[in-house]
Amino acid sequence: MSSENVMSAQKSASQQSPDSTTSATSKTGQGNPVLEIRGLSVDYGVGPQAVRAVNDVHLTLNRGEVLGLAGESGSGKSTLAYGATRLLPPPGVVTGGSVLYHPDDGDPVDLLRMTPGELRAFRWSQLSIVFQGAMNSLNPVTTVAAQLTDVIAEHRPKTSKADRMARAAELLALVGIARDRLDSYPHQLSGGMRQRVMIAMALALEPRVVIMDEPTTALDVVMQRQIMRQLAKLKEQLGFSVIFITHDLSLLVEFSDRIAIMYGGRIVEQAPAVELYDNSLHPYSDGLLHSFPALRGPRRELTGIPGSPPDLRDMPVGCAFQPRCPKAFDPCGGSPPPLVRPASDPGRSVACYLHPSA
Amino acid sequence: MKYFARRLGFYILTLWAAITINFFIPRMIPGNPVDSLIAQRRGEIDSNAIKSLDILFGLDKHQSLLSQYWSYLGQLAHGDLGISFQNFPEPVTSVLGSALPWTLGLIGTTTILAFLIGTLLGVFAGWKRGTWVDGLLPVTTFLSSIPYFWLGLISVTLFTGVDSWLPSSGGYDPGLVPGWDFGFIGNALRHSILPAATIIISSVGGWLLAMRNMMVTVSAEDYITVAHAKGLSDRRVMTKYAARNALLPSVSGFGMALGLVVGGTFLVEYVFSYPGVGLQLLNAISGHDYPLIQGVFLTVTVAVLAANFLADLAYMALDPRTRKEG
Known part of the structure; x- marks a missing residue:
């Protein structure tokens, strides 16, 4: 990306943020937000070589909700999650925005402005993450029990060792793993079991928000389904909110309340899951939905999306999807379309010139 | 435990191989300790002295290589590494x-x-x-x-x-x-x-x-x-x-x-x-x-x-x- 492009991207980001802030928060916030991402931008690298992977994203997670975040590889969905939780490894840099967490009681706090100590205390007790690739998410040289209990010991130092072990066994039971697996090492578990251990670990401190980054991608379809069912059940039981990141839109349609679609580092459409499935507004969402077959209902033609995801170093001028878009027309080559509530359906938002705001 | 036993077996085998090589290689080199002593003195040693040296280093017995090997292993088992030439007659x-x-x-x-x-x-x-x-x-x-x-x-x-x-x-x-x-x-x-x-x-x-x-x-x-x-x-x-x-x-x-x-x-x-x-x-x-x-x-x-x-x-x-x- 040339420096000129960075400039224009930043300019457009600042131009569009006031408008989209109001639209994102007031529209989707059905009263009770638990996590609000406002105008988050993430770069890889600094200076003129920097690549903007997440561009001015607004996203609100409501209490008890499952919010799906979908997009192709490289669309910035994982970067968004890591950036918002300050886990981004260098050269990733959060360049702007705020991430507000609303505790059950008390004022919202901004994750991006916490001191390291506050951040440590916040992590896992309020917000936990189930990571992509369970195969490598467990420390290979210590037991499952040790990894389940160390986080409890860190956050609740007053608990006794026996209590922590009991809790670890309870957590394993929650995800359907026998308690004699406590003494197992990660390499002695199957992929599905490891993923379930990660889910159990994420629930150890009963957090209010769980971010799941492609938790089932490495598993076969049967195991995927089993784990998703279990997750849905646990969510009902424990009442946490979920941000579910995946490229598998079919999974999201089934399990999430609301879906946000990302493309080229921006959110291009946001709508309740059913509405998005029945009537997607953005041509990209439409393309994604036509990339997998429906099991029920009328047959649809599988089309896929021609072309390949945009190169973040050399983003198209205007709408990032424009070069691949079958419906592209004149305004698409101008400035990137802002995320607005379309006139046709103010209950959702879309960033496309085909659907101007009211 | 199986791993442990396998490793132990491997090390014992390696040790035996090393000892065996350690025995045979010097014997494949031409000459013997007496020759090297003679060489050190530039040959100025009389034949009686050479004979007594032969007896001292056990070269007069004309044993087969195999029986030498067995007695070498026996000596090793007793912790006997032979006698140092230089620090003669101090054992190695x-x-x-x-x-x-x-x-x-x-x-x-x-x-x-x-x-x-x-x-x-x-x-x-x-x-x-x-x-x-x-x-x-x-x-x-x-x-x-x-x-x-x-x-x-x-x-x-x-x-x-x-x-x-x-x-x-x-x-x-x-x-x-x-x-x-x-x-x-x-x-x-x-x-x-x-x-x-x-x-x-x-x-x-x-x-x-x-x-x-x-x-x-x-x-x-x-x-x-x-x-x-x-x-x-x-x-x-x-x-x-x-x-x-x-x-x-x-x-x-x-x-x-x-x-x-x-x-x-x-x-x-x-x-x-x-x-x-x-x-x-x-x-x-x-x-x-x-x-x-x-x-x-x-x-x-x-x-x-x-x-x-x-x-x-x-x-x-x-x-x-x-x-x-x-």
């Missing part, structure tokens, strides 16, 4: 016995110290990469790339002299009788400062670099991100998650280094005239003292195998993946 075992403590004391201690210091610094250098700690790397790499003999000679030139407290050579002052009293131990320690310091300076860099690079590699692993996300303290993530995994390759290297300790370090012992195994080996080679050379090689072999076996055990304790159950 007592020559080695007087040299080993010096080598073990100096090289052993410094190897362990260098490993500990280097690894510890490596943990920090890897964890805090991108900060001022990175400045350590070029310094230690520079120090470890200095040829040792030069480092040793320079340190002797700089720090020893007529009016210096530090001695330039030997393991203790010539006038002293070795014994476990404070005067002697203090004197021996004073003699070891310079060689020890130079060894540590030249070998710390290797451990540091290895550990740092492993730390950097391990830091990119998913489980480190998970550990951070769990809100664990930075120190805990560094020790229990990163260093614990990064240490594994260094353990094997350390086992190897410990095994080689017994062989002494020629250069160290040569530069500082330190009375260790390395210096003995050097003298033995220059004096064609085959029994002593064989004895040193055998000791080194056994030590390397034993150290590797210990490293295997340590590895087994540290890495559950090597413990195959069933």
Whole structure:
């Protein structure tokens, strides 16, 4: 990306943020937000070589909700999650925005402005993450029990060792793993079991928000389904909110309340899951939905999306999807379309010139 | 347990192979100890003397190679390594016995110290990469790339002299009788400062670099991100998650280094005239003292195998993946 492009991207980001802030928060916030991402931008690298992977994203997670975040590889969905939780490894840099967490009681706090100590205390007790690739998410040289209990010991130092072990066994039971697996090492578990251990670990401190980054991608379809069912059940039981990141839109349609679609580092459409499935507004969402077959209902033609995801170093001028878009027309080559509530359906938002705001 | 038994079997087999090779190779070399003694005297030995030497070294019996091999194994089992030519009639075992403590004391201690210091610094250098700690790397790499003999000679030139407290050579002052009293131990320690310091300076860099690079590699692993996300303290993530995994390759290297300790370090012992195994080996080679050379090689072999076996055990304790159950 040339420096000129960075400039224009930043300019457009600042131009569009006031408008989209109001639209994102007031529209989707059905009263009770638990996590609000406002105008988050993430770069890889600094200076003129920097690549903007997440561009001015607004996203609100409501209490008890499952919010799906979908997009192709490289669309910035994982970067968004890591950036918002300050886990981004260098050269990733959060360049702007705020991430507000609303505790059950008390004022919202901004994750991006916490001191390291506050951040440590916040992590896992309020917000936990189930990571992509369970195969490598467990420390290979210590037991499952040790990894389940160390986080409890860190956050609740007053608990006794026996209590922590009991809790670890309870957590394993929650995800359907026998308690004699406590003494197992990660390499002695199957992929599905490891993923379930990660889910159990994420629930150890009963957090209010769980971010799941492609938790089932490495598993076969049967195991995927089993784990998703279990997750849905646990969510009902424990009442946490979920941000579910995946490229598998079919999974999201089934399990999430609301879906946000990302493309080229921006959110291009946001709508309740059913509405998005029945009537997607953005041509990209439409393309994604036509990339997998429906099991029920009328047959649809599988089309896929021609072309390949945009190169973040050399983003198209205007709408990032424009070069691949079958419906592209004149305004698409101008400035990137802002995320607005379309006139046709103010209950959702879309960033496309085909659907101007009211 | 199965793993353990298999490793043990492997080491016993290796030991036997090493002993066998150690027996046959010198016998494949033309000539015998008597010939070399004659050569030393430039042939000015009368035939009676040669005959008595033949009897002394057991060359008059004309045994077959196989029966020699069996009696060699029998002697080894009794801890008999033969008689040293140079220190005639002292047996090889007592020559080695007087040299080993010096080598073990100096090289052993410094190897362990260098490993500990280097690894510890490596943990920090890897964890805090991108900060001022990175400045350590070029310094230690520079120090470890200095040829040792030069480092040793320079340190002797700089720090020893007529009016210096530090001695330039030997393991203790010539006038002293070795014994476990404070005067002697203090004197021996004073003699070891310079060689020890130079060894540590030249070998710390290797451990540091290895550990740092492993730390950097391990830091990119998913489980480190998970550990951070769990809100664990930075120190805990560094020790229990990163260093614990990064240490594994260094353990094997350390086992190897410990095994080689017994062989002494020629250069160290040569530069500082330190009375260790390395210096003995050097003298033995220059004096064609085959029994002593064989004895040193055998000791080194056994030590390397034993150290590797210990490293295997340590590895087994540290890495559950090597413990195959069933």
